[in-house]
Amino acid sequence: MDVKLHRERPIPPEGVLELYQNVNWWPERTPEDVARVLERDPACGVWDGERLVGFARAVTDDRVRAYIEDVVVHSDYRRQAVGQELLAVLLKELAHIDVVSLFCEPELVPFYEKNNFRRSRTQVVMHRKSHP
Numbered sequence: 001m002d003v004k005l006h007r008e009r010p011i012p013p014e015g016v017l018e019l020y021q022n023v024n025w026w027p028e029r030t031p032e033d034v035a036r037v038l039e040r041d042p043a044c045g046v047w048d049g050e051r052l053v054g055f056a057r058a059v060t061d062d063r064v065r066a067y068i069e070d071v072v073v074h075s076d077y078r079r080q081a082v083g084q085e086l087l088a089v090l091l092k093e094l095a096h097i098d099v100v101s102l103f104c105e106p107e108l109v110p111f112y113e114k115n116n117f118r119r120s121r122t123q124v125v126m127h128r129k130s131h132p
């Protein structure tokens with residue numbers, strides 16, 4: 001398995017959309033949306049030969065804050081430490097950032113704790129959607 005940042009091995013938007021489809025995420029996103037995201041912020045892919053089997057990205061000001069988004073490993077490749085490696089490579093790229101945050105379901109807390117994330121005891125997550 002090859003784990004590479006987008007700048008080292010370009011990630012095809014279509015491969016990302018296939019991974020989203022695998023987890024039923026974001027059917028409304030287009031290849032253009034993904035291409036735009038990839039050109040702005042850090043992203044990392046996991047490759048099995050020519051096949052993209054994992055993806056994660058960050059939204060960041062490149063200085064003091066970053067938010068990890070869209071962490072996904074294809075269902076055929078899970079529980080083989082692929083996700084841990086993917087996250088570790090992305091976090092290395094963000095090592096200069098003061099605080100890195102993310103949102104996740106409660107059952108994934110152990111997955112992120114392995115990379116030293118700690119659950120907030122005091123804060124809640126709030127979202128505002130443009131089309132409620």
Ligand SMILES: CC(C)(COP(=O)(O)OP(=O)(O)OC[C@H]1O[C@@H](n2cnc3c(N)ncnc32)[C@H](O)[C@@H]1OP(=O)(O)O)[C@@H](O)C(=O)NCCC(=O)NCCS
Binds near residue numbers: 073074084111114
């Ligand atoms: C979450 C996800 C990326 C994990 O990828 P993965 O390659 O299977 O994870 P790893 O094999 O590296 O897991 C390492 C450890 O994290 C924990 N872990 C991973 N997935 C877990 C799960 N679904 N529930 C609880 N713990 C989990 C386990 O402790 C695991 O170690 P173990 O396999 O020895 O028990 C993958 O399950 C996925 O793509 N899920 C669907 C999309 C999703 O929910 N993404 C997260 C958005 S916040």
